[in-house]
Amino acid sequence: MILLLAAIAVFAGAFGALVGVGGGLVVVPALTILLGVPIKTAAAASLVGVAATSIVGGARYLETGVADRRLGLILLVATASGAIAGGLFATSLDVRILSGLFAIVQVFVAVQMVRPPRVASERDGAPRPGSLASSFIEPGSGLETPYRAHRLPQAFGLSLVAGSLSGLLGIGGGVVNVPTMTILMRVPVRVATSTSTYMLGATAAASGAIYYARGQLDPLVAAPVAIGIIIGARAGARFSARVSQTALRALFAGLSIIFAIQMGARVL
Amino acid sequence: MIEQQAVRAGTHATVTVLRIGTLLGAALLLGGILLDAVRGGGGGPAIDPTTIPGGLVALKAGAWVSAGALVLLLTPPVGLVATALEFLHLEPRYTGVCLLVLGVLAASVAIAVRI
Numbered sequence: 001m002i003l004l005l006a007a008i009a010v011f012a013g014a015f016g017a018l019v020g021v022g023g024g025l026v027v028v029p030a031l032t033i034l035l036g037v038p039i040k041t042a043a044a045a046s047l048v049g050v051a052a053t054s055i056v057g058g059a060r061y062l063e064t065g066v067a068d069r070r071l072g073l074i075l076l077v078a079t080a081s082g083a084i085a086g087g088l089f090a091t092s093l094d095v096r097i098l099s100g101l102f103a104i105v106q107v108f109v110a111v112q113m114v115r116p117p118r119v120a121s122e123r124d125g126a127p128r129p130g131s132l133a134s135s136f137i138e139p140g141s142g143l144e145t146p147y148r149a150h151r152l153p154q155a156f157g158l159s160l161v162a163g164s165l166s167g168l169l170g171i172g173g174g175v176v177n178v179p180t181m182t183i184l185m186r187v188p189v190r191v192a193t194s195t196s197t198y199m200l201g202a203t204a205a206a207s208g209a210i211y212y213a214r215g216q217l218d219p220l221v222a223a224p225v226a227i228g229i230i231i232g233a234r235a236g237a238r239f240s241a242r243v244s245q246t247a248l249r250a251l252f253a254g255l256s257i258i259f260a261i262q263m264g265a266r267v268l
Numbered sequence: 269m270i271e272q273q274a275v276r277a278g279t280h281a282t283v284t285v286l287r288i289g290t291l292l293g294a295a296l297l298l299g300g301i302l303l304d305a306v307r308g309g310g311g312g313p314a315i316d317p318t319t320i321p322g323g324l325v326a327l328k329a330g331a332w333v334s335a336g337a338l339v340l341l342l343t344p345p346v347g348l349v350a351t352a353l354e355f356l357h358l359e360p361r362y363t364g365v366c367l368l369v370l371g372v373l374a375a376s377v378a379i380a381v382r383i
Contacts, residue, residue: 002301051340052293055347059286062279069279069351073365080372084379201344202369206376208341213380215313219333220304223297226340230294 004035006224009049013232015255018239018248022172022200023229024050025109029102029259037221039095039102043170044211045222047204049229050172054201056230061194065137071149071187072195074132078156079163079173079199080206086167087207091214093168096267102169103264106256109175113253136191149185158184167207172200278358281350289343293336300332314338345373 012026024046031042061067090098135146149155162176174196181192211217304311307329314334315323323331352366 002305048337048340051344052290055286055290055293055340055343058344058347059283059290062283062286070359070362070365073351073362073369076369077365077372080369080376084372084376087376088379202348202373205341205344206373209373209376209380212314212338212341217314217337218312219297219300219314219330219337220311222337223301223333226337227294227297230290 001035002220002224005031005221006228008034009225009228010232010235013049013053013229013234014236014239015232015248015252016229017233017236022050022174023053023233024169024171025106025175025256026259027225027229028170029106029263031221031225032099033259033262039098040090040211040216041218041221043090043098043168044208044217045225046170047166047208047211048217048219048222049226050166050170051201051204051208052226052230053172053233054197054199054204057194057233058198058201061198066190067194067198068134068136068149068187068191069195069198070134071132071181071185072199074152075155075159075177076199076202078159079166079177079203082160082163082165083167083173083203083206084163084210086164086169087210088167089164090168090207091210091216098168099263099266103260103267105165105169105171105175106260106263110253110256110260112175112179113249113256134191136188138190145188147186147188147191149181149187151184155180155185163203163206166200166203167210172196173203174200278354281354282347285347285350286343289339289346293339293343296332296336296339298336300329300334300336303327303332304329345370348373 008030009023009027012023012030015026016023027046027049028039028042031037032039058067062069132149132152134149135144137144158176158180162173165171165176166173177196177199178192181187181195182189309329312330314337315330317338320331320335324335348366348370352363355362355366
């Protein structure tokens, strides 16, 4: 059982790193559907895995100067608050409602996977109220690239949603955070994904404490999941440049739809 | 730009905390898995944190895996403490933001304890 959990987590971590999403979107439905793990236990285990991924990735991104710590901290106030609410609701909600919510999120993710990536272009260079100026070092060239994060108040609201989903479903919240930063705030994609990774840990900690206290965290399920996701994510990141993103995204979209159908069926 | 370089430069403490947390958490989890394979007793809900120290000494699998999970969940908040200290000299207002986030996380623990 432990080896099977680890294998699923390695696959989830690798696949997630290859297509740019968190492992929780694969881990939670895989554990629930394939291994019959209760969805709340799967979500709790996934949160430990999310925390592990964030710690490992966050350290690397902070060192290389790609993650925007200031932006991440501001949005963390919202995501952590949302995660608490999500965790409280999740531990009390009927599992069918959680399964239904997960199915909806999986459909959303599938659609995002097949749509062409949308990034807001910087047509209007004038600073807007509620924006935050920063810069990052391009890993390849070493050039310092300036940017400005816009619409902080609106992003704050969406971060609450991201945190709530994280606490409810045991996912990282990056599925909302990254589009919020890239499309709404006009933050470069590389900065958005690395900042989101940095934020996930504290977000997971906020709701993880509640799952722990309510006896829904089974460490013997969480342990192989956390270790597997770390191994898988590092392997996936290493190979991401060598595989076709289009094919991977289509594959992930298909997998998400299958999960959505399976999870949706549990509502009935 | 010089200011942002200074902010990036002041990440050493946070990165160190995150790396130590990863190693410690992974070691405890792996130790717990091995102990469970040999002696059993690792399954079920995570144990009461106050009983973890005794369980670690007694080589109880449940204590080791619970400790590992707790370390991984607690490392990001401890990292935030390091970040707050780093920002104290760079941009003090972000120390305030860190403390706000830590306040939210403390509320989460307070809620969890009352459950």
